[in-house]
Amino acid sequence: xxxxxxxxxxxxxxxxxxxxxxxxxxxxxxxxxxxxxxxxxxxxxxxxxxxxxxxxxxxxxxxxxxxxxxxxxxxxxxxxxxxxxxxxxxxxxxxxxxxxxxxxxxxxxxxxxxxxxxxxxxxxxxxxxxxxxxxxxxxxxxxxxxxxxxxxxxxxxxxxxxxxxxxxxxxxxxxxxxxxxxxx
Amino acid sequence: xxxxxxxxxxxxxxxxxxxxxxxxxxxxxxxxxxxxxxxxxxxxxxxxxxxxxxxxxxxxxxxxxxxxxxxxxxxxxxxxxxxxxxxxxxxxxxxxxxxxxxxxxxxxxxxxxxxxxxxxxxxxxxxxxxxxxxxxxxxxxxxxxxxxxxxxxxxxxxxxxxxxxxxxxxxxxxxxxxxxxxxxxxxxxxxxxxxxxxxxxxxxxxxxxxxxxxxxxxxxxxxxxxxxxxxxxxxxxxxxxxxxxxxxxxxxxxxxxxxxxxxxxxxxxxxxxxxxxxxxxxxxxxxxxxxxxxxxxxxxxxxxxxxxxxxxxxxxxxxxxxxxxxxxxxxxxxxxxxxxxxxxxxxxxxxxxxxxxxxxxxxxxxxxxxxxxxxxxxxxxxxxxxxxxxxxxxxxxxxxxxxxxxxxxxxxxxxxxxxxxxxxxxxxxxxxxxxxxxxxxxxxxxxxxxxxxxxxxxxxxxxxxxxxxxxxxxxxxxxxxxxxx
Numbered sequence: 181x182x183x184x185x186x187x188x189x190x191x192x193x194x195x196x197x198x199x200x201x202x203x204x205x206x207x208x209x210x211x212x213x214x215x216x217x218x219x220x221x222x223x224x225x226x227x228x229x230x231x232x233x234x235x236x237x238x239x240x241x242x243x244x245x246x247x248x249x250x251x252x253x254x255x256x257x258x259x260x261x262x263x264x265x266x267x268x269x270x271x272x273x274x275x276x277x278x279x280x281x282x283x284x285x286x287x288x289x290x291x292x293x294x295x296x297x298x299x300x301x302x303x304x305x306x307x308x309x310x311x312x313x314x315x316x317x318x319x320x321x322x323x324x325x326x327x328x329x330x331x332x333x334x335x336x337x338x339x340x341x342x343x344x345x346x347x348x349x350x351x352x353x354x355x356x357x358x359x360x361x362x363x364x
Numbered sequence: 365x366x367x368x369x370x371x372x373x374x375x376x377x378x379x380x381x382x383x384x385x386x387x388x389x390x391x392x393x394x395x396x397x398x399x400x401x402x403x404x405x406x407x408x409x410x411x412x413x414x415x416x417x418x419x420x421x422x423x424x425x426x427x428x429x430x431x432x433x434x435x436x437x438x439x440x441x442x443x444x445x446x447x448x449x450x451x452x453x454x455x456x457x458x459x460x461x462x463x464x465x466x467x468x469x470x471x472x473x474x475x476x477x478x479x480x481x482x483x484x485x486x487x488x489x490x491x492x493x494x495x496x497x498x499x500x501x502x503x504x505x506x507x508x509x510x511x512x513x514x515x516x517x518x519x520x521x522x523x524x525x526x527x528x529x530x531x532x533x534x535x536x537x538x539x540x541x542x543x544x545x546x547x548x549x550x551x552x553x554x555x556x557x558x559x560x561x562x563x564x565x566x567x568x569x570x571x572x573x574x575x576x577x578x579x580x581x582x583x584x585x586x587x588x589x590x591x592x593x594x595x596x597x598x599x600x601x602x603x604x605x606x607x608x609x610x611x612x613x614x615x616x617x618x619x620x621x622x623x624x625x626x627x628x629x630x631x632x633x634x635x636x637x638x639x640x641x642x643x644x645x646x647x648x649x650x651x652x653x654x655x656x657x658x659x660x661x662x663x664x665x666x667x668x669x670x671x672x673x674x675x676x677x678x679x680x681x682x683x684x685x686x687x688x689x690x691x692x693x694x695x696x697x698x699x700x701x702x703x704x705x706x707x708x709x710x711x712x713x714x715x716x717x718x719x720x721x722x723x724x725x726x727x728x729x730x731x732x733x734x735x736x737x738x739x740x741x742x743x744x745x746x747x748x749x750x751x752x753x754x755x756x757x758x759x760x761x762x763x764x765x766x767x768x769x770x771x772x773x774x775x776x777x778x779x780x781x782x783x784x785x786x787x788x789x790x791x792x793x794x795x796x797x798x799x800x801x802x803x804x805x806x807x808x809x810x811x812x813x814x815x816x817x818x819x820x821x822x823x824x825x826x827x828x829x830x831x832x833x834x835x836x837x838x839x840x841x842x843x844x845x846x847x848x849x
Contacts, residue, residue, distance in 0.1 A: 203830035206591075222398060222566070223822040224594035225830050232591060237599035243607075257523055261531035270535055282535035285618055289543040292611045296551040296604055300558060303600035307593040310585035317588070325589045326566040328398035 181336045188363035190315035191217075191335040192346045193322070194355025199225050202330040205353035206231040209332065212349055216338035220322070220331040239302050246298025247291045254290035258283040319361045333361065391485055391824045393667040398822050401668070405563075405814050405821075406570055408663050413811055416662070424803040431797010434790050435510055443513040445790040452773045452785040457511040459765045460795050462619055462640075464504035464802075465545065466761065468552070469612055469641070470648020471497030475555060476608035479601075485676055487820035488668045491563075492659065493652050494556040495815070499805040500651070501549045503798040508541070537621035544618040551611055555604045558597075561587050562819040616640045623768065629710035630772040633698065639691035643761060646684035646731070649677050650757035657751055659810060668816055671745055678744040681757065685735030688764075692727060706777055714771055718784065726763025730756040 181189040196202040199221060206219050210233040219228065229235075259277075262268060267275040273282070304310065316322055316333060325331050332355060334346045343360070350358045392401070438445045448455055471493035478486040509518050521542045525531045532539050565587035568580035587593070617637035624636040653674065660669040699711040714723050734756040743749040775782045809815065826832050 198832070199828055200830050200832050219591045220589040221591065221594075222402075222562075222589055223819045223828060224598050225591070225828070226823075227830055228591050229595050231830070234592070234595055237596045239596050239599040240603060243603045258534045261523075261525070262534050266525070266529060266531055268531070268533060270533055273535065279535065285537075285540035285614070285621075286534060286543050288610075288614055289540075289547040292607050292614075293547040293550060296554050296607050299600045299603045299607070300554045303558070303596050304585065306596045307590075309587065309593070312586065314586060314588055322588075323569040326562065326569045326587075327402045 181341075183360060183362070189336045190318070190361045190363040191333050191337075191341070192343070192350065192358065193316070193319055193331055193333040193361050194350035194353075194358045195321060195324075196330040196332065196353075196355055199330060201354050202332060203228060203231050205332055205350075205355060208353045209334065209349060212340070214334055214338050214340055216335040216341075218333055218335075220316075220325040220329075220333065222326055222328060237306075239299065239306060242302035242306075243295050243299045246302075247295035249298075250290040250292070250294025251287055253294065254283070254287040257290070258286055315361060315363045318364075319359055321357055321359070389670075389672050390826070391488065391670070391672070392821065393670050396667055396825070397827070398825065401818055401821055401825075402566060402570075404665070404668070405816050405818050406567055408810065409567060409812060409814060410570065410572075417807065417811060421804065421807050424800050424807060427800025428797055428804045429800070431794055431800050434794040434797055435506065438510060438790055438794065439515050443511065445788060446511075447785055447787045447791050449783070449785075451776065451781050451783050452770055454511075454773065455766075455770050455785045456787055456791045456795055457507045458622075459762065459769050460798065461504050461507040462765045462769070463647070463762045464500045464507075464798065465548075465619060466616060466640070466644035466765075467648045467651045468497040468500040468504070468548070469616060469644035470652050471495070471500075472548075472552060472555075472608050472612040473645050473648070474652070475559070476605040476612065479605040480609060483676075484824045485673055487817055487824055488670075488673055489652065489656060489677075489816075490820070491556075491559065491813075491817040492656060492810075492815045494552065494559070495809045495813075496648075496652060496655060496806065497552050498549070498556060499802050499809075500648075501545065501552065502805070503802050505545065505549070506798060506801075508545075537618065537625050540618045541622060544615045548611060548615045551604070551608055555608055558601060558604060559817055559820070560813065561585055561597075562589065563814045563817060565589065566818055567814065613641055616644045623772070628772040628776060629704070629706040630695075630714070630768065632707075633695065635691055635694055635698070639688065639695075642684045642687040642691065643731075643764065646681060646688050646735075647757055647761035649681050649684070650754040650761070653677055653681075653750060653754045654758060655806060657747060657754075659815065663810075663815075665816065668821060674747065674750055675741075675744045678738045678750055678753075681735050681753070682738035685731060685738075685757070689732040692732060709775070710772065713775055714767060717771075717775065719767060719771060722763045722767050726760045727767060730760025731764060734760070 183189060194205075196205055202219055202221060203225060206228060209217055210231065219225075219232065221228075262279065262283075263275050263277075269275060273279055321329065322331060332350065332353075334341060334350070347358055396404075446455075446457065448457070471490075474486050474493040475490045475497075479490075508521075509515065512518055512520075520526065520532065521539070523532060523534070523539070561584060564580050564584035568577060568584045571577040571580055617640065620636035620640035623631035624633060626632060656669060657674070660666060696711050699707045702708070734753045737743045737749060737753055743753075770785050774785055822828055
């Protein structure tokens, strides 16, 4: 989709006066059946995931996988050298599996370490970050999204998107400064 | 009829009066709005550095440089420049290590444990406290790295085989310590940076020069406050908090294992892990207040860091201080109850031996008695009393670690091998130098990064609630007194 001036259209955005207004608008856009849209706010709004029809974030699965990897790494790292490569008898203690309590601290630390790394990187990966640029930054008003602005943007890629319908929905739900955002 | 109509009115007005009394004091005072928070906190970073900042930074960086000189002198000359000798092989170096690492714990407690407990007041102080954690751990890490004597052999700490194919002993608490402290630092950095991303985006969007826009743009990772992003972000933040909570408890537990797994009288006790963790949080909160009380006065942040925040931190100091006091008492009881003469002597010697005043002043007065002032509301709301107690705790916690470490070593089993510890100027100045490093890093932090988590403070404002109704505006959902969860 292109504007008369020949710019490709990314989507249509509107600004809302408050978190509450954005929350109500999100419910209407969700009920209208749009799929490719998003709201932008300076802080996470409680209950917005439900208002947008999004489920639970499955980032926790990545963290679980990371934690298990960390635990297994620690098992290999401690038992490998201490029981297999170069068994070291200290304080007359066993070198087989019975020595495991002495390895708990390392197992715990590596579990946490790997899980934390996976939380961080899974968050970036699932959010598509980092990125150099995003079409939404072409909208002048949008710089307030990190200050005190509340925005809702419907993408032109959405199958239900038509300029008339999107504008009507945004205006009816209380959106101000309804604007077409350019892709480039 | 008249009386029938007036009675409910009276009840209603009484009910609303008691509701006013019961209403919670808001976490941000004077009904500040979102953009005020952005302006106030970003303004600190954006305006020119004030003169006091340059003066303070010049002093602290000079102290830091002298500390680094001492480290260089110690590394190039040898570990003999410190006062360590037989029988005291661990003294100021390990005292300083435990002291600094303990300070870090308050930051993680505020950022992680209070987050899981849904203590919303943490949002005003968590960023600065986490930064304090990182800088304290940096200061702490210097000492074990350097006290090995031959620093170029410090890689022996890593889980790698040496040139004879021998691996480090994975059953040693000293190796656990390497894992615990390095994991702690790494996870703290990740947690801190995750929290910073939305605020860096704020600074990016406000940047006036190209270079600032570029740098903040790089570190903000292209953040645009999208709810599809917030969804994963909040989950990541929650999980990082959940991971940091047991982590912070483990770090000082592992530090205490360095002592508790030995057979030295005064060290060999099972009470150490909880005792050390409580002491760490105790000392750390004192340091948080030591840094934040001046910072809020200088930058006029009284609406964000309110007397209520100071009050709550004072209560945590009271709680942890009392736990520490209990642990001190229990150590004496167990020493007596054990019937072990070495153990009994160690504790007799702690009170009446040559280091008697370390115990009387440091452990008894500074750590046990002074925080008890916080039972009284009057004192918790008096900033000078709070600052005095925090200074007592800062000093007291250092003395406590010195008493535990040196107290166990200098008079152990055989009187013929007893000996005192005397610090050299290198010992003293290396320690003072770490204060220079710590304060320099903190000054750089408040100058170049938002010292209060803007995106998090905004959440605690009433209008952040999607069910909040503005006066004169009508919403389908009533405002009510609904608590955000």
